[in-house]
Amino acid sequence: MHYQHILFSIDAGIAQLSLNRPAQLNSFTGPMHEEVQQALGQVRQDDSARVLLLRAEGRGFCAGQDLADSSVVPGAEAPDLGLAIERYYNPLVRSLRDLPIPVICAVNGVAAGAGANIALACDLVLAARSANFIQAFCKIGLIPDSGGTYALPRLVGMARAKALALLGERLSAEQAEQWGLIYRCVEDNELHDQAMLLARHLANQPTYGLGLIKRSLHASLDNSFEEQLSLELDLQRQAGRSEDYREGISAFMAKRSAQFKGR
Template identity: 75%
Template sequence: MSFQHILFSIEAGVATLCLNRPEQLNSFNTLMHQEVREALKVVQSDAGVRVLLLTGEGRGFCAGQDLSERNVAPGAEAPDLGLSIERFYNPLIRTLRELPIPVICAVNGVAAGAGANIPLACDLVIAARSASFIQAFCKIGLIPDSAGTWALPRLVGMARAKALTLLGERLSAEQALEWGLIYKVVDDTDLRDQAIALARQLATQPTYGLGLIKRSLHASLDNSFEEQLMLERDLQRLAGRSEDYREGVAAFVEKRTPAFKGY
């Protein structure tokens, strides 16, 4: 597939999707949204893809929406931003969150606006030491989207979520790690290598079971205790019927390295 605003490849079970508008800090325009959607359709349909790695090209991860597509001239009719959310951002966040495989996000620089919240829909976020997260919406009179208002209070608590979104201050990668917003911070020069190594390592694991783990953890945010116990029962039943479980037990008994297939 040929793309203009993203780089996309699949190798050794790892699909790598790199936002590629570096001169615009990888901000989203309509074409990039469409290309990301097409790449994610490939990820969803290709049984050989075991892990998704999302990152950005150049000095920034993603500056959110390209505001040159949102400029409102004096006296002109205001755009329907809710329509943009419904068509593009919400489907993107749902897809990343619901993929039944591990999703790694490598944040290589500034992550602002929607670009600060897209990583929060991923499973493991690794940030370069120079990276930063900015809830920039308040600077232009908007509210956080891309599930930011859902994820932030759950990850950092309501007080910090309000501070981040009402003040729009820069949050360093180190502080994001300290607050529990992301998984890991690494030196800038090591980011891509470490993210790829982690993706390749996960691609050798029982990814069907990892997908069920994701599903159970997501459900726990809304389930009661009893509902979660029942869900664990149901998902363990599915896991126990998988070929990966069969292989994992056989490898343990035979004292060898398992060869998982992701189903």
């Protein structure tokens, strides 16, 4: 499928989705959202996709919503921003969070507004040292969306979440790593190589089980202790019936490298 606003490929188990509106700092429009949704649909349907790498072209990761898009510009009547949230942003962050494979995000340059929170919806976030994260919503009278008000307090605590959301200050990649907002800060010239190295590693792991790990950790944020124990029981039962588990045990006993297939 030909895309105009993104680059997309699946090769050797790695699905790569790159935002490709560099002149606009990869800010989102309706057509770009639709292309991203189509690509994520391909990832879900293609059993060969073992890991997703989300990245961006140009000097910035994503500046969030394109404020020149007609759907969000105030006119004679105030726009209903909830429609864009309902149609585009909520489905996007749900898809990233719920994909049954690991999702890596490589952040170059600025990740602002929804762009920051889309990155935080991924499982492992690598950021170039020159990158920064900005909850820019407060500067134009809006609230953090795309899961921002959910993710921020859970990742960095309420005090820091409020500071990020109310002040809209730039948070450097190095500080984001120290606060636990992201997985790792790497040198700018190493971002792509480090992201690909991580993607290749994960693509060769028992990704069926990794998907169950994602489900269990996400559920733990809201479950009681007893509910989480029950979920662990159910998911471990599923994991134990997988081909990957059988292969993992066989490889361990035979002292050979496992050849996982993600099922």
